[in-house]
Amino acid sequence: MKESRPGDAFRPGDLLNNTYRIEALLGRGGTSEVYRARSEISGRVVALKALRSEFSGNEDFLLLMTREEEMREIRHEAVVRYYDNQRTPEGTVYLVMDYVEGPDLEHCLRDGGVSAEDLLVIGARVAEGLQAAHSKNIVHRDLSPDNIILRNCKPEEAVIIDFGIAKDTNPGAATIVGNEFAGKYAYAAPEQLSGRTDARSDIYSLGALLLASFRGRPPNAGSNPMEVLQKKGEPLDTEGVPEPLKSLIERMSHPDPAQRFQTAAEVVAAIRGGAAPAAPAMDDRTVIVPAKSAAAKSPGTGAAEAAKAAGKTPPKAKKSSLPLVLVLLVLLAVGGGAGVYFSGILGPSLPVADPYVFSVTKAEDGVPEASGFAPTEEVQRALSQEIARQSGTAELSLAQGSIGDGWGGDVALLLSTLATLDEWSLSVNGMAFTATGTTEDAAKEESVTALLSTDLPGGMSGTVDITRTTRLLDAATLQPVIDQIADCGPLVQQSAPPEGYAETDRIVVSGRLADNGSRVRLFDALRAAAGDREVVIDAEILNPALCLIETRLPSAPSGGFDIAFGFGDSADPNPSGRYFVGENPVIDVKIPAEVTDGFLYVSVLDVSGHVFHLLPNQSRPDNSVGSLRGGQAGIVPVRVAYGLAEAQGTSNLAFTVDASSLGKSKVIVLYSKAPLFATLREISEPAADYAQALADLVTSGTAAVATLDSRILTTAQP
Structure with a gap:
């Protein structure tokens, strides 16, 4: 229990809405406080999550509380039961939920870890809860040991809590380089770092937290943005974990979502059956070379050779559907095995290029066009395929020159990173590069700059100049989005600028809506279309009959x-x-x-x-x-x-x-x-x-x- 402070929303003894008597403060977060309270009508003990006063008037945080309230539709013993949001006469908003008595896994982790036998029980129980949530199209997004409570200290009574702590609907690159997920991305799936989340992301997080709970410490997620990307592309270190927990964690936390369990139901079946099902075979679209594979040991081995060694058809050039982090790691593996590119290995058959240059330009709404040199056929093929995946063209000649072993991998990393921008150019001269680009996305600007502003793994270094551009958003393009969700008469944009919304403008929509669900859908749809612009839904909530x-x-x-x-x-x-x-x-x-x-x-x-x-x-x-x-x-x-x-x-x-x-x-x-x-x-x-x-x-x-x-x-x- 925590000691009360003068600024707390409630104090022990307070009576809320003539029903709930506050008994104790359980914890504080960045935006909310959690209290134990008792209903003076029924005697039932509940937990109250109160939005701190400075956030009670903020539409974004109120919508997050509304989302969390909608978890009440999920009925499962492994998921904390939610009831409804209420507001005090003073304006404090709080959410009523079940009170779960017991320690969280974070506490057990700090005490030295949990046995493999108990973790299998916990894993099955939590997976059942996730299965119930996923069936309602709800993904937790931030599963970690502190969000799992062992009711009555029993592993078989594990309960998932806190489905409302996601800070943004698009976790994007800012979750890597910012402080918002500090200490949390140790459990985040690789695809979450590029803004893609589905049920398999929760399965990854469950595997990572099981490993952490066994070892008594979180997985090593790296100490800087480059390390984070590299670590997230590697399997978690399960050395010393006994079977069957070891195989289970490895399937759950595979870097490629397609190689994990695809549903929480599969996790439950694997644990109940005593063994993890075999991983699905990889198709010919992607080859991820493990750190200790033959490709990493032999100079000159690229993606095609790795595929042949595995008995597969070499990858074809096509537009990648992988998240950014996986594309980066594939290309690093391809380029990293290219070997030494200077004299003594290639021999006199290749001409010497001085200066040794490589350049790419990608205009806005255009495709990348590359030219220059490559040290081996493998690197030439890998770089050409990456340009082709971006629907571009490459004219690369084989040549030797004054470059290091990691030249190919570094150029591949530069290409994949810059590809997320609206327009960009890359100029490489030996082991130095100059990268420029523009983007409308502040998170991309921050992420790309952070990734490329340090020495790259292969030894290349250079200068980075990524700028953020602002485009006016035409109000007319938003109206169809608004009209599609309007269910209680017309919704209008208040004071919409005739020339369009600037990035600092606020988008305010007024009118009437049938329920809070419509309000959340409208907010989410506008946020997706509005970029970084603030969205305010100033609509009166009625009900279907009134509407x-x-x-x-x-x-x-x-x-x-x-x-x-x-x-x-x-x-x-x-x-x-x-x-x-x-x-x-x-x-x-x-x-x-x-x-x-x-x-x-x-x-x-x-x-x-x-x-x-x-x-x-x-x-x-x-x-x-x-x-x-x-x-x-x-x-x-x-x-x-x-x-x-x-x-x-x-x-x-x-x-x-x-x-x-x-x-x-x-x-x-x-x-x-x-x-x-x-x-x-x-x-x-x-x-x-x-x-x-x-x-x-x-x-x-x-x-x-x-x-x-x-x-x-x-x-x-x-």
Whole structure:
């Protein structure tokens, strides 16, 4: 347990929403704090994850909390159970989840590790939890020992926690060179370093954390960006790990996702069956030469020779679908075995080139064009194939010159790294190079610069000048993305610059959405299209029933009809419009002073999907403004929902909030010069029926809505 601090969101003894009593602070993170609390209603112990006050108004962090809340759909004993997000009157947002009692694997790791037998039990249990999450298309992305808790200290009761800590939907290169994943990328899969994540990435992380838990220390992920890329392309060191845990970890953590278990279900089956299934055979698209293979021992051995040694067809030139890190390592292996390129090995048959040059230029929206020299046929072929994978052309002549053994591998690394940029050029002279390029992606700019600003593995060094460009983003290109997700009327971009969004501009979308899921989808879609620009979804969240009516309501201006909320048991107003279970809402509609004739229609669109007609209805059929005024001038309040005591013995409508239909309802006030409907509508009817009736008004043209006013009424548990 942690000691409380003055800046903490909650303190022991605090009572939240009349339900949860804070008992202790469990831990602090960069954006949130976790507390143990107890429900004073049921006595159940829960964990509360509270978003720190400085982040409670930040849309990005609120969306992450929403994502984590959606984990409640996953029902499995190996996955922590989530409930819902709540907000205190002071504005602190917190997430309610199960409280899991027990140590985490990080604690066990620091204490010297866990036995192989227990890790097999933990591995099967966690894989079952991942299988449940993956079936809902949810990938953890950051599985590590501190996210696995052993409930009651039992391996067979391992529980996965914290599905909401991903800092960005695109983990990209910044996760290597930045500090955001400090200490975490020891468990990240190689493809995550280039922004690609799927279920197999979680399987890699599970294998890495099992290895760490056995050894009592994390895997060695390198101390700088170059080492990280190299280490992630190599198998994890499982020396000394007993079988079958050793083979299991090796299959789970293979650098190539295609060579791992493809699903968590396969992991479970392998452990339950006592042995890991055989790895799938590699196809002819990729040859990854292990560090101790024959290719690494013999000078002059490249990708084609490695493939022949393995009995496979040499790789064909085609556009690579591998993530950046794997392409880098393939080419390093190809070039690294090229041997010594100066006199004494190649003999006098090759001409001497002085200077020994190699250059490539790739224009924006163009393809790379390479020319220059290569020291061996293997290096010539490897470099030409890399250029061909990028749909370019290469004219390389064989020659010897003053270059080191690692020249081919270093040039291959330069090509693969620069290929991620929008436009670039590379000029090599002997063992020195000059690399320039541009990109719109800040992470790529940072990553490529960091990778190439140190001496390369083969001894080459040079200068790097990567600049970031900014393009204006046309608002018109975003609107189709927005329209595709709009499910509650039109969504609009607020103050969209006519010339387009600059990189520092904020994209703000307003309107209405049916639920938080739509909000998350819209946010994710815009973030994918907006690059580094800030995205804000300033939309009112309703519900599907309200949205059905919203899309059918006639277009009409506000008439100035004020809707006031109060309480049936007191004279106090309720300006928030928020009511809890058991409370008795009172609703008054104030007729503006200038409105002296016409007809008034007041309805409540309930969260359950029904419409309740407060005025007119069978017990109160007269809705003419003249009658409602009763001879009074000025602003006249008309009560349409009464207090229970006030309605006793009358036909007036009164209601209390019950727990069967909590959420947002909408009070709608329609004003017209003539009656809208030929007959009285039932007091209650399905929202779909009323929506159709409103649509018929518009199409028939028999009556028109002059003005429309509305206000949200929210019901919730105390």
